[in-house]
Amino acid sequence: MHEFDPDERSSDEIARFVKTVVTPRPIAWISTRSEDGVDNLAPFSSYNYVSLKEPTVLFNTPNGDRDELKDTARNALDTEEFVVNVVTEPEIERMDHTSASLPPEESEFDLADVERADCRTVDAPRVTDAPISMECTLHDSLEVHDKLMILGDVQHVHVDEDLLAEGDGKLDMRDLPTVGRLGGPYYTVSDPVEFERQF
Numbered sequence: 001m002h003e004f005d006p007d008e009r010s011s012d013e014i015a016r017f018v019k020t021v022v023t024p025r026p027i028a029w030i031s032t033r034s035e036d037g038v039d040n041l042a043p044f045s046s047y048n049y050v051s052l053k054e055p056t057v058l059f060n061t062p063n064g065d066r067d068e069l070k071d072t073a074r075n076a077l078d079t080e081e082f083v084v085n086v087v088t089e090p091e092i093e094r095m096d097h098t099s100a101s102l103p104p105e106e107s108e109f110d111l112a113d114v115e116r117a118d119c120r121t122v123d124a125p126r127v128t129d130a131p132i133s134m135e136c137t138l139h140d141s142l143e144v145h146d147k148l149m150i151l152g153d154v155q156h157v158h159v160d161e162d163l164l165a166e167g168d169g170k171l172d173m174r175d176l177p178t179v180g181r182l183g184g185p186y187y188t189v190s191d192p193v194e195f196e197r198q199f
Helices: 011-021 071-079 089-097
Strands: 028-033 039-044 047-051 056-062 081-086 132-144 147-159 179-181 187-189
Touching: 028 056, 028 071, 039 056, 039 071, 056 132, 071 081, 071 132, 071 147, 081 147, 089 179
Parallel strands: none
Antiparallel strands: 028 039, 028 081, 047 056, 056 147, 081 132, 132 147, 179 187
């Protein structure tokens, strides 16, 4: 078994290692609106939930001074609002297009020709074609080494009715081809395995 001390490896080597091991990583396609009214849209593959009873999600972004932050992080902190849009296979190319670096006064919605829709509880827009969108208000932010963790409380949810099973109205994962990030240049699309946990 090969072993190593992370301190003995370069930051690029460790980043690639962690991103390859922690897979598949779900992608939050996060939309925000700046204080100047510019709509921003960007994918984040360091994303998960931290609470269920009172649903709270988080995403991580490179840390830095305010003027060094990505537009998404700065907007979320300034306005205390953001929207998590679920990425599915039909949207993978447009999602990738929105990762382009743009000046703060330009919108990735326009760059990638992504249609906006209004939200109910936040001012930021959501992605019209996303099968699920969660409107969030800022819960807190936390600096962790080189990352800034941003947590949001889910205030309202939009779900495509075609994803709801008849009878109980639960989400049917078989109809939701979510996109996940793997190590290197690779992505994956969810393909449910017929296995029911026993414990």
